[in-house]
Amino acid sequence: MSQDTRQRGARGSGRIASSAAPRGRRRSRLERLLGRHPVGLLLTAPYAVFVAAIFLYPIGFGVWMSFHDFFFTAPGVDVPTPFVGFDNYVTVLSDPDIRASFLHVAEFLVINVPLTVVISLLLATALNSVLHWRGFLRVSYYVPYVAASVAMVTVWMFMFNSTGIVNQILGPLAPDPSWLVSKAWAMPSIAIYVTWKQLGFFILLFLAALQNVPKELNEAAAMDGANRWQCFRTVTIPAVRPATTLVVLLAIITGANLFTEPYLLTGGGGPNGASTTPVFLLYQQGIQQGNPDVASAIGVLLVIAVLAITYVSRKVTERD
Amino acid sequence: MKRPAVILTATIAGASLLAACGTGTGSSDSGADSAGASGPIKIWYSNNPNEVAWGEAVVTAWNADHPDEQVTGQEIPAGRSSEEVIGAAITAGNTPCLIYNTAPVAVPAFQKQGGLVNLSSFPDGAEYIEARTGEAASQYASADGDYYQMPWKSNPVMFFYNKTIMSAAGIDPENPPLATYEEFLATSRTIVESGAAQYAIYPSPASEFYQSWFDFYPLYAAESQGSLLVEDGASTFADTEGEAVATFWRTIYDEKIAGNEPYTGDAFADGVTAIASAGPWAIESYGDLDWGVAAVPTSAGTDPAETYTFADSKNVGMYSSCENQATAWEFLKFSTSEEQDGALLESTGQMPLRANLTDTYPDYFAANPDYTTFADQANRTVDVPNVSNSVEAWQTFRDAWTSSVIFGEDPIEASLQDAATAIDTLVAKD
Numbered sequence: 001m002s003q004d005t006r007q008r009g010a011r012g013s014g015r016i017a018s019s020a021a022p023r024g025r026r027r028s029r030l031e032r033l034l035g036r037h038p039v040g041l042l043l044t045a046p047y048a049v050f051v052a053a054i055f056l057y058p059i060g061f062g063v064w065m066s067f068h069d070f071f072f073t074a075p076g077v078d079v080p081t082p083f084v085g086f087d088n089y090v091t092v093l094s095d096p097d098i099r100a101s102f103l104h105v106a107e108f109l110v111i112n113v114p115l116t117v118v119i120s121l122l123l124a125t126a127l128n129s130v131l132h133w134r135g136f137l138r139v140s141y142y143v144p145y146v147a148a149s150v151a152m153v154t155v156w157m158f159m160f161n162s163t164g165i166v167n168q169i170l171g172p173l174a175p176d177p178s179w180l181v182s183k184a185w186a187m188p189s190i191a192i193y194v195t196w197k198q199l200g201f202f203i204l205l206f207l208a209a210l211q212n213v214p215k216e217l218n219e220a221a222a223m224d225g226a227n228r229w230q231c232f233r234t235v236t237i238p239a240v241r242p243a244t245t246l247v248v249l250l251a252i253i254t255g256a257n258l259f260t261e262p263y264l265l266t267g268g269g270g271p272n273g274a275s276t277t278p279v280f281l282l283y284q285q286g287i288q289q290g291n292p293d294v295a296s297a298i299g300v301l302l303v304i305a306v307l308a309i310t311y312v313s314r315k316v317t318e319r320d
Numbered sequence: 321m322k323r324p325a326v327i328l329t330a331t332i333a334g335a336s337l338l339a340a341c342g343t344g345t346g347s348s349d350s351g352a353d354s355a356g357a358s359g360p361i362k363i364w365y366s367n368n369p370n371e372v373a374w375g376e377a378v379v380t381a382w383n384a385d386h387p388d389e390q391v392t393g394q395e396i397p398a399g400r401s402s403e404e405v406i407g408a409a410i411t412a413g414n415t416p417c418l419i420y421n422t423a424p425v426a427v428p429a430f431q432k433q434g435g436l437v438n439l440s441s442f443p444d445g446a447e448y449i450e451a452r453t454g455e456a457a458s459q460y461a462s463a464d465g466d467y468y469q470m471p472w473k474s475n476p477v478m479f480f481y482n483k484t485i486m487s488a489a490g491i492d493p494e495n496p497p498l499a500t501y502e503e504f505l506a507t508s509r510t511i512v513e514s515g516a517a518q519y520a521i522y523p524s525p526a527s528e529f530y531q532s533w534f535d536f537y538p539l540y541a542a543e544s545q546g547s548l549l550v551e552d553g554a555s556t557f558a559d560t561e562g563e564a565v566a567t568f569w570r571t572i573y574d575e576k577i578a579g580n581e582p583y584t585g586d587a588f589a590d591g592v593t594a595i596a597s598a599g600p601w602a603i604e605s606y607g608d609l610d611w612g613v614a615a616v617p618t619s620a621g622t623d624p625a626e627t628y629t630f631a632d633s634k635n636v637g638m639y640s641s642c643e644n645q646a647t648a649w650e651f652l653k654f655s656t657s658e659e660q661d662g663a664l665l666e667s668t669g670q671m672p673l674r675a676n677l678t679d680t681y682p683d684y685f686a687a688n689p690d691y692t693t694f695a696d697q698a699n700r701t702v703d704v705p706n707v708s709n710s711v712e713a714w715q716t717f718r719d720a721w722t723s724s725v726i727f728g729e730d731p732i733e734a735s736l737q738d739a740a741t742a743i744d745t746l747v748a749k750d
Contacts (some may be wrong), residue, residue, distance in 0.1 A: 074640050075413035077434030097719075154584050161581050163518075181525075181581050181727075267526030267582035272727045273719065287404055288529065289712040290429045 066296035088297035098298060101276040102305065104187055105256055108277075109309070111191035113251045117244060120199055124206030125236060138207075142200035149197070153264040156193050180266050183274040190261050190275060197261075198254065202247050209243035210236065245317040249310050256306045259283065278302045355441065359644040360390045361651065362416035366402070366634075367395040370604070370668040375420065377663060378655050389647040396421065403711075410435030410639065417642035418652055420472065421634040424460060425530070425704045425711060427469045430637065431462060432708075432750075437638040440466035442649050452656060454675030459548065459703055460635065469635040470652055471673040473664065475599025476697040477538040477630045479617075482517070483610040485594040489516035498595070498614045500621035501568045508577040511594045520577045521595040522587040525726050529715040533630050533704070534597045536721060538616045539565045541628040541702045550705040550713065550747055557717070558733075558740035564619050566732045570725045580726050599632050600669045600694045613693050631701035633673060665691075671698040709746040716742045 034041060066088050068081045092098050127137055144152060159166050160179040167174035175182050179189045213236060221231045237244075262275040269276035278298050286295030365375035372395060379393040396419065399405035403426040409415040410433050422430075430436050439445040446467060450457045453471045460471045483493035489511045497503035508520030523535040536557075541547065544561040556562075572578045579587075588596035589606055596602070597616070615624035636656070642648050654660065661672035662681055669691055671677060677695045678685050685692045704710060717739050724735035 072407070072411040072433060074410045074415075074434040077640075079434075157582070157584055162579075178581060183727075265582075267524070268528045270525065270527050270582070270722065271580070272723045272729060273527070284715065287400075287407070289709070289715065290407070290432070291712075 062296045062299055065293050066300050070293040071290050088293050091294055092297045098281055101278045101281050105277050107187050108191045109255045111188055112195050112255050115195045116202055116251045117247055120202035121206050124203045124210055128210045141203050144197045145200035149260045181271040183271055186266055186271055186275045194261055205243050205247055209240040213239040248313050248317050252310055354643050354645045356646050357644045358389055358647045361644050361648050362392045363418040364396040364416050366421040374664050374667045378660055382654055391651055413641050415639035415641045417648035418636055418638055420636050422637035424633055428708055428710050431468045435640055436468040437640055438466050453673050462706055469637050472635045473670045474673050474698050475601045475632040475670055476694055476701050477597050477599050477632055479614045480596045480611050482594050483612055485516045489514040499617055501617055501619050504617045512577055517594040519579050519593040522579050522593040525580045526582050527722055529711055529718050532718050532721055538629040541630055542616045542618045546628040546702050548702050548705040550707050555740040555743045558736040562736055563732055566725050573726055603669055628700045631703040633703050671695055707747040713743045713746045
C-alpha cells in the first residue's frame with residue numbers, strides 16, 4: 001500500500017468514525033432544537049424574518065380573512081369579525097362574473113403560454129446563431145419588457161382600435177366590432193399583446209440555456225445526417241428542457257396574475273366583462289368595494305388553481 | 321405529508337393565528353379628547369394646480385392669524401384614485417384632519433370603517449352645514465341623519481358643444497337643437513354624416529363604477545325631475561324614465577353616434593367629438609376651443625331653467641385620526657366661508673355648494689357669464705345617494721348598462737330590473 005493510499009484510507013476511516021460518533025451518543029434537547037451549527041440559524045434569521053413579515057404573514061392573514069366576515073377599519077375601531085366558514089368561497093363560486101373571470105384567464109393561458117414558449121425558443125435559437133447585430137437584436141426584443149406598461153398599452157390601443165393601423169391594413173377583413181371591443185377578440189388580443197410584451201425576458205432565459213448546449217452535440221447529429229430541423233428537435237429541445245419548464249411556470253404564474261393589460265386596454269374588464277380576470281375582480285372587491293374577505297377568497301382560489309396548473313405543467317414538460 | 325408541506329402548513333397556520341391576534345385592535349385615540357382639542361393640524365387637497373393655489377392661499381391666510389393652530393397643507397398622495405388612497409390611509413391611521421375632494425360615493429364606506437368624524441357632533445355642526453348649503457344639504461346626510469361630510473363644491477354636468485364643429489356641420493352654433501332626445505339624435509346624425517366630427521358625443525364606455533355619472537345619471541336626473549338612483553332604500557331607475565334614458569343612449573351606440581372603444585385622451589378637446597358631458601372643471605382643459613353649453617336633454621324637452629342634472633360634488637371629510645378636531649372644525653368653517661368660497665370660485669370655476677350662489681357673488685358672474693349657466697344649474701342637481709355599499713351598487717348598475725346599452729346584448733327593461741333588484745339587496749345590507 002502506498003503512502004498516498006494509506007493517507008486516503010486514514011482520512012476515509014476518520015470520516016466514517018466522526019460521522020458515526022453522534023449517532024452513538026444521545027443528542028441534547030438544545031442541540032436537537034438548534035441543530036449542530038446554531039450560528040447558521042443566526043445567519044439566516046434576518047432573511048427568515050423578512051420572508052415571514054413580507055410573505056408568510058400576508059398569506060396567513062389573507063387565508064384568515066377568507067374565512068371571516070372582515071373589512072378594514074381605522075385603528076381603534078373594534079368591530080366583530082365572526083368566523084363564517086366557507087361563506088366567502090360560496091359567494092365567489094356562485095358569482096357568474098367571478099367564474100367567468102377564471103375562464104377568461106384559462107383562455108388567456110391557452111393562447112399565451114404556447115405562443116410564449118414557441119416564439120421565444122425560436123427567436124432565441126435564431127439569435128444564438130446570428131453573428132452580426134446580436135446585441136441590437138437582443139435589446140430590441142427586450143425593450144418592450146422593460147418599457148412602462150401604460151406607454152406600451154397606449155401604442156397598442158392606437159394600433160388596434162377601429163381606425164388603427166391594423167384595421168387599415170386589413171380593410172374589410174377587420175373585425176367589427178374591433179379587436180378590443182369584440183367579445184370574441186378581446187382576450188386573444190390581450191394574450192397576444194402580453195406575449196409580445198414579455199417575449200424579451202423569456203428569450204433571455206432560452207438564450208442562456210442554449211449557450212450551455214455543447215456544440216459537439218449538434219455537430220455529431222449533423223455528421224449522422226440530421227438536417228437543421230432534426231437537430232433542433234432532437235438536440236436543442238431536450239437540452240433546454242429545464243429552461244422550458246421555467247418559462248412555462250413563469251408564463252402561467254404571470255398570466256394568472258393578469259391585471260394591468262385588460263384594465264388599461266379594455267377599459268376595466270370590457271367589452272361587457274369579456275376581459276375580466278380574477279385579479280381584476282379581486283381589486284374591485286377588495287379595494288374599490290370594501291370586501292377584502294371576498295377578495296381574499298378569490299385570491300386563495302387563484303393560488304390553488306395556479307398550484308394545480310403548474311403541477312400539471314411540470315409533469316408534462318419534465319416528462320422524458 | 322412531506323416535510324416541506326408540513327412546514328408550509330404550520331407556518332401559514334401560525335401566521336393566520338398571528339394575523340387573527342392582530343385584528344380589531346390598535347392604538348385608540350380618545351374621540352372625546354380629540355373633539356375639544358386645539359393645535360396644529362394637517363390637511364390634504366387635490367392636485368389640480370388651481371386648487372393647490374387656492375389651498376395654499378387658504379392655509380397662509382389661516383396661519384397668519386392662528387400661531388398656535390398652524391395648518392400644514394399638501395396635495396393628496398398619488399394613487400389610482402383619491403378614494404383608494406384615503407381608504408388605505410384610514411386603515412393605516414395616518415389620515416390628516418381634513419381632506420378636501422372627498423367623494424360622496426365613498427363616504428358610506430369611510431363611515432363604516434370608522435374613519436370619519438360626525439360633523440353633527442359639533443355644537444354648531446348641522447346648523448352651519450344647513451345654513452351654508454340650504455336644502456341641498458339633506459342629500460349629504462347619512463342614514464342616521466347626521467353629517468359625516470361637509471358639502472363643499474359641485475360641478476353640475478352639462479353638455480358642452482364645439483361651435484366650430486357645429487358650424488362645419490351646418491348647425492346653428494349659437495343655438496344647436498339639443499333639448500329633446502329627437503333633436504339631439506338628429507343633430508348628432510348630422511354631425512357624423514357631414515364628417516364634421518368622427519362622433520357626436522363620446523362618454524367613456526369603460527366599465528368603472530363612476531362612468532355612469534356622465535352618461536346615464538345626468539339624463540336620468542333630468543328626465544325624472546331630480547330622482548336619485550336610490551331613494552328611501554329602494555332603487556328608482558327601473559321605471560319609464562330610466563328606460564327612456566337607456567333607450568336614448570342605446571340608439572346612440574347602435575347608430576355609432578358615440579364610440580364604444582376606450583379613448584386615450586380627451587375626445588372633445590381633441591376634436592374627435594362635437595359634444596361632451598362635463599362640469600365646469602373641464603373648461604380649463606378645453607383651451608382655445610370655441611364652446612357653448614346646454615342643459616342635458618329630456619324626452620319632452622324640459623325648460624333649462626327646470627332641468628336637473630348630476631352634481632358631481634366633492635366634499636370635505638374630517639377624519640377620526642385627527643387629534644385636534646376643534647381646530648379642524650374651525651378651519652373647515654374658515655375654508656368654506658363666503659370669502660374663501662369666493663376665492664375657490666375665482667381660481668377654479670367650480671361651484672361652492674352654498675345657497676344663493678349667484679346672489680352671493682354677483683360681480684364674478686357678471687364678469688364670467690359662461691359660468692352663470694353652471695351656477696344656475698347648480699341649484700338643480702342630484703348627487704350619488706348616501707347608501708350602504710354605494711360603490712358596489714354603482715358597479716352593479718354599470719355592468720347592466722354596459723351589457724344592455726353600450727353593447728346592446730341584453731334587453732333594457734330586464735337588465736335595469738335585475739340591476740335594481742341587486743342594488744336593493746346591496747343597500748339593505750350593512
